Amino acid sequence: MTKKIATRDAYGQILVELGAADERIVVLDADLSKSTKTAAFGKEFPKRFFNMGIAEQNMMGTAAGLSLGGKIPFASTFAMFATGRAFEQIRNTIAYPALNVKIAASHAGITVGEDGGSHQSIEDISLMRSLPNMTVLVPSDAVETKAAVQYAARTDGPVYIRLGRAGVPVIFDDTYRFDVERAVWMREGKDVSFITTGLMTAMALDAAAVLESEGIHATVLHIHTIKPIDRESIAKAAQETECVVTAEEHSIIGGLGSAVAEVLTETYPAPVVRVGIRDHFGESGTPDELLKKYYLTPEALVQAARQSIGKKRDCQTGSV
Numbered sequence: 349m350t351k352k353i354a355t356r357d358a359y360g361q362i363l364v365e366l367g368a369a370d371e372r373i374v375v376l377d378a379d380l381s382k383s384t385k386t387a388a389f390g391k392e393f394p395k396r397f398f399n400m401g402i403a404e405q406n407m408m409g410t411a412a413g414l415s416l417g418g419k420i421p422f423a424s425t426f427a428m429f430a431t432g433r434a435f436e437q438i439r440n441t442i443a444y445p446a447l448n449v450k451i452a453a454s455h456a457g458i459t460v461g462e463d464g465g466s467h468q469s470i471e472d473i474s475l476m477r478s479l480p481n482m483t484v485l486v487p488s489d490a491v492e493t494k495a496a497v498q499y500a501a502r503t504d505g506p507v508y509i510r511l512g513r514a515g516v517p518v519i520f521d522d523t524y525r526f527d528v529e530r531a532v533w534m535r536e537g538k539d540v541s542f543i544t545t546g547l548m549t550a551m552a553l554d555a556a557a558v559l560e561s562e563g564i565h566a567t568v569l570h571i572h573t574i575k576p577i578d579r580e581s582i583a584k585a586a587q588e589t590e591c592v593v594t595a596e597e598h599s600i601i602g603g604l605g606s607a608v609a610e611v612l613t614e615t616y617p618a619p620v621v622r623v624g625i626r627d628h629f630g631e632s633g634t635p636d637e638l639l640k641k642y643y644l645t646p647e648a649l650v651q652a653a654r655q656s657i658g659k660k661r662d663c664q665t666g667s668v
Contacts, residue, residue, distance in 0.1 A: 350550075352515030356454040358490035359511050360385025362497045363422065367393050372418060373501060376411050378404045378425040383513075384454045386424050404429045408437035408449070415448040420501060426460075427453035427469035427510065431476060442506050443479040450500045451476075452509040457597035458625065458642060459514040459547070459635040468630035474602025476508040477575040483528070484574040486510045486596075486604075488549040489518045492572060495526035503528075510546065512597075514635040517550040531578040537565030540653045540660075541585035541592045545571045545604045548595035548623070548644065555649035566653060577607050583615035591660035592620045593652045597644060600624040619659035621652045 367373050367389055374396045381387040381399060390397035400407040404425050411421040423430070430453040431438070442449045453472060460468045477484045485500070485507060487493040493511065500507040519534075534549065535556060542552035549570040556566040569585045571577065586592050592612070594605040605622030612618055625642055639645055 350517040352517055353490035354513060354515045355487055355490060355493040355511045356383075356385045356513060358493040359452055359454070359497060359509070360388045362494040363389045364392050366498065366501050367396065370420065370501070371396070372420045374398065374414055374419045374421050376400055376407050376421055376423045378402055378407050378429065380425055383426070384424040384452070386422075404434040405437045408434045408451075409441050411449045412441040412445075412447050420448060420450070422450045422452050424452045424454065426467060427456035427472045428467050431469060431472040431508075435475060439479055443481045446481040446505055448504050448506070450507045450509065452497070452511060454511040455513045456510045457512060457546070458630040458638045458644075459512055459597065460630070461514065461635045461638065462632050464632040465629035470599045470625045470630060471602070472510060473574055473596070473598050473604065474606070477607065478602070481506055482575065483507045484510070485572060486545045486574055487572055488546055488570060489516055489520055491518060491520040491522070491524050492526065495524060496572065499526055499528060512547065516547045519550050519553065526572070528573050529576070529578065531581040532570040532572065533581070534568035534570050535566070537567045537589065539564045539566060539589055540657050541567040541569060541589040542595060542649065542653070543569045543571060543582060543585060543592055543604070543608050544595040545574065546597050548597060551644070551646045552595055552649055554646035555653065558646065558650050559653055564653065564657070571604060574604060574607055577611065579611045579615060582608055582611045586612055586616045586618040590618050591656040592618055593623060593649060593656050594620060595623040595644070595649060595652075598624055600626055619656055619663060621656040621659070623649060623652050
């Protein structure tokens with residue numbers, strides 16, 4: 349069985365390592381440090397940890413001020429509260445002046461589970477990628493999370509890092525190298541391209557294995573950086589297979605699916621089937637129950653691939 353680790357757990361671990369190496373790193377949390385896993389940093393470096401209470405807007409403003417004082421602040425809370433409640437402060441106080449603040453938001457997507465739709469952020473990628481100066485990272489597993497956080501710490505400017513509550517399969521090993529400018533070609537095929545992010549990359553690999561057994565050869569292109577997005581790789585995947593399936597644990601409006609469609613309209617137009625939350629809020633349930641209900645499974649990706657291939661054939665025969 350593939351080992352599963354929550355990306356929030358990996359975030360908590362790498363923060364402690366970074367804090368030991370660089371005294372400029374400080375961490376702010378909105379009274380959720382046990383959940384966001386920043387408590388470990390607070391225990392190790394109590395003078396560089398700030399529990400701001402349930403005051404997310406104030407936390408973002410304070411993080412901005414600390415950055416102006418030469419610190420490297422990581423501000424953490426649930427994605428719903430970070431990007432929803434504190435959007436104005438992120439926009440005007442962090443992104444607008446391009447300050448060196450890292451927003452690491454956990455409990456994103458529907459795999460928050462039983463906390464329900466009020467706590468399941470399915471709009472955060474859309475909100476953050478719309479902001480000038482903001483880099484948006486969506487790691488797929490624990491290994492990539494640590495690499496993405498390390499990148500954020502050594503790079504000047506605002507960064508949003510999307511993290512999850514539930515354990516997800518570890519798909520990378522210690523040889524993995526994070527390159528913000530390049531997506532990761534997990535496998536290459538000639539019939540259909542899965543372009544994925546976050547936990548959906550592991551599911552796309554499973555779906556590709558099923559399709560392979562049917563004689564359908566799928567590309568899996570993992571997009572860890574939604575902004576700036578790797579336009580060249582997206583266009584190449586579309587050109588090589590002439591049909592695309594995007595997959596994300598996020599609304600299909602404004603997220604990865606929208607970003608890929610935007611790229612392809614300007615580079616290599618191809619049929620795109622978007623897999624994600626289809627203009628609905630989440631609800632309470634276990635992560636597995638919710639993933640099945642919202643069709644975020646390998647089985648759903650197999651069906652989406654067949655649909656995309658069908659659209660490609662329609663285009664080739666002039667049936668559209």
